Amino acid sequence: MxxxxxxxxxxxxxxxxxxxxxxxxxxxxxxxxxxxxxxxxxxxxxxxxxxxxxxxxxxxxxxxxxxxxxxxxxxxxxxxxxxxxxxxxxxxxxxxxxxxxxxxxxxxxxxxxxxxxxxxxxxxxxxxxxxxxxxxxxxxxxxxxxxxxxxxxxxxxxxxxxxxxxxxxxxxxxREEEARRRVIQERMRIARELHDVVAHHLTLADAQAGAAAHLARTHPDQALGIIAKLPDTTAAALRELKATVGLLYQDDDTADLAPAPGLEQLNELVDTCATAGLEVIVTVEGRRRPLSPVLDLTAYRIVQEALTNVTKHAATRTAEVRLRYAPRSLTLTVTNDTGSGRPLVTAASGGGFGLLSMRERATAAGGTFHAGHRPRGGFEVACGLPLPAPVHSHDELPLHHHDEGPAT
Incomplete structure (x- = not known):
């Protein structure tokens, strides 16, 4: 009234x-x-x-x-x-x-x-x-x-x-500041996704093309085999790029989108790096635990970007990925040696966005990030991501080592 x-x-x-x-x-x-x-x-x-x-x-x-x-x-x-x-x-x-x-x-x-x-x-x-x-x-x-x-x-x-x-x-x-902050965060998230997708796949495609050109005269069969796998790399790049850019055109969340990658696709990532001439050894310590979609994507992207940097900048052709599951944290470590003794060039010295993207992802998930030269040579990327407390007491088992072996 x-x-x-x-x-x-x-x-x-x-x-x-x-x-x-x-x-x-x-x-x-x-x-x-x-x-x-x-x-x-x-x-x-x-x-x-x-x-x-x-x-x-x-x-x-x-x-x-x-x-x-x-x-x-x-x-x-x-x-x-x-x-x-x-x-x-x-x-x-x-x-x-x-x-x-x-x-x-x-x-x-x-x-x-x-x-x-x-x-x-x-x-x-x-x-x-x-x-x-x-x-x-x-x-x-x-x-x-x-x-x-x-x-x-x-x-x-x-x-x-x-x-x-x-x-x-x-x-x-x-309200205006909150809307502006959300827009900036969304832009940064999409920029990180685009950088990770484009940089990784284009780096692998470039490495495959270079390896094929190098082996074309001496080992033509191997060169043809690498060239035959090159379309798979470019197709994967286009597929992930389309999925990422497609988010910009969505008016709602009802559309069917491809699932985000996670550590379950780590073996596929290792196989892809192998086609570019990078031998990756994956070591898992502790009992595997299911991760939330955000943590799973964060862990995958950090490993992917670290291996991409190794492919682009490292003098060696081997790298090691170590996953350590603790009761309340997951530690990711990606290391590589200096190989033949040549100085190692990293994304940090090149002014790229790889390390910045990995640091932002880890910080956004509430974790820690460190990247730098190792005392004995080489480069190391280490990231710690928080995990929820285990539900069952048998999760507190002693850590064990599981080596998946080098990728071929």
């Missing part, structure tokens, strides 16, 4: 304003008649009604000129006191409403300056009341208190409205 009344009031502002002025005038006239009935000397009636009409007639301008409306109402209230009326809250109705409107629509300094001026006028008027020479509370304190109370109420409403507006603005700003 309240909302319905507010909608009607907003649709008919003129009628609402006229009704407000009429009610205020009626209340003021009723107070004039009531006060006149017990006042000694019978103050004049029609001048008082005329003053009430003038004070109420100025109210339609209180939105644009609140100080002028307040000055008019104060002058009319003082005139009623000069006519011999006791200035009661009813007679001061137009003044109190005008003071409230001033407090709502003007700044704090203006509100209280105008309130002090109106209070001073009412105090002066009450001081010259000959009928109540000893009643300071009725003639002075009471009018002054009502004026100040109206000013305080208007100032309070103004502060509440400003606070509500500030909260709404702050909420809008927070």
């Amino acid at each position: 309240n909302n319905s009344w507010q909608r009607r009031a907003a649709a008919h502002p003129t009628a609402v304003e006229a009704t407000t002025v009429a009610l205020l005038f009626a209340c003021t006239v009723a107070s004039v008649l009531l006060t006149r009935s017990f006042m000694p000397g019978t103050p004049p009636l029609w001048p008082a009604i005329a003053l009430a009409a003038v004070a109420c007639a100025a109210f339609p301008w209180r939105g644009r000129r609140p100080l002028y409306v307040l000055a008019t109402a104060t002058a009319c209230a003082m005139a009623l006191g000069a006519l011999g009326y006791l200035v009661t809250p009813g007679l001061m109705g137009p003044l109190l409403v005008a003071q409230y409107s001033t407090g709502v629509r003007t700044a704090r300094r203006t509100t209280w300056n105008s309130a002090l001026a109106a209070t001073a006028g009412m105090v002066v008027t009450g001081g010259f009341r000959p009928s109540f020479p000893h009643s300071l509370i009725i003639t002075i304190v009471n009018p002054a208190a009502w004026v100040l109370l109206s000013a305080a109420l208007g100032a309070y409403v103004r502060v509440r409205r400003e606070y509500a507006a500030a909260r709404a603005e702050h909420a809008d700003r927070q």
Whole structure:
């Protein structure tokens, strides 16, 4: 019902304003008649009604000129006191409403300056009341208190409205910042996926093409075998690239998308690296545990990017991948030796995005990441990913070693 009344009031502002002025005038006239009935000397009636009409007639301008409306109402209230009326809250109705409107629509300094001026006028008027020479509370304190109370109420409403507006603005700003942050995070996620997919497959395709060109004259059969596997590498690159870019065109999550890769595809990754001439040894320590989709994808992409860096930058043709399952963590380690003693060039020294992408993935999953040269030569990438606590006590078994052996 309240909302319905507010909608009607907003649709008919003129009628609402006229009704407000009429009610205020009626209340003021009723107070004039009531006060006149017990006042000694019978103050004049029609001048008082005329003053009430003038004070109420100025109210339609209180939105644009609140100080002028307040000055008019104060002058009319003082005139009623000069006519011999006791200035009661009813007679001061137009003044109190005008003071409230001033407090709502003007700044704090203006509100209280105008309130002090109106209070001073009412105090002066009450001081010259000959009928109540000893009643300071009725003639002075009471009018002054009502004026100040109206000013305080208007100032309070103004502060509440400003606070509500500030909260709404702050909420809008927070929503905009949150939306902007989500857009940036999504861009970074897609950029990481594109980098991992394109860099890995193109690096393998380049290595396969180079190996085929190198073996074309001396071992043509091996060269033809590598060339025969090259379409599989490029097809896998196109397939993952299409799946990643396809996310940009999805309006909802109802479309069928290819499952994200995980550690279950690690053997396929090792076989693909083998076609590019990189021998990968995978070692698993501890009891295998199922991973969440996010952790599974993170672990796979980190291993994939590390092997891609080895293929591009390392002088050796061998690498080792070690997976260590602990009760509350999974540690991934990818290492390679310097081979023939040539200096190792890494993505970190080349200014690439490989190490940055791996670090961001590990950090986003709540893990740790370290990459650097080994004391005995070579390069190492180590990542620790948190795992949920094991459900069954038999997960706390002693660690054992399982070597899948080198890829061929």
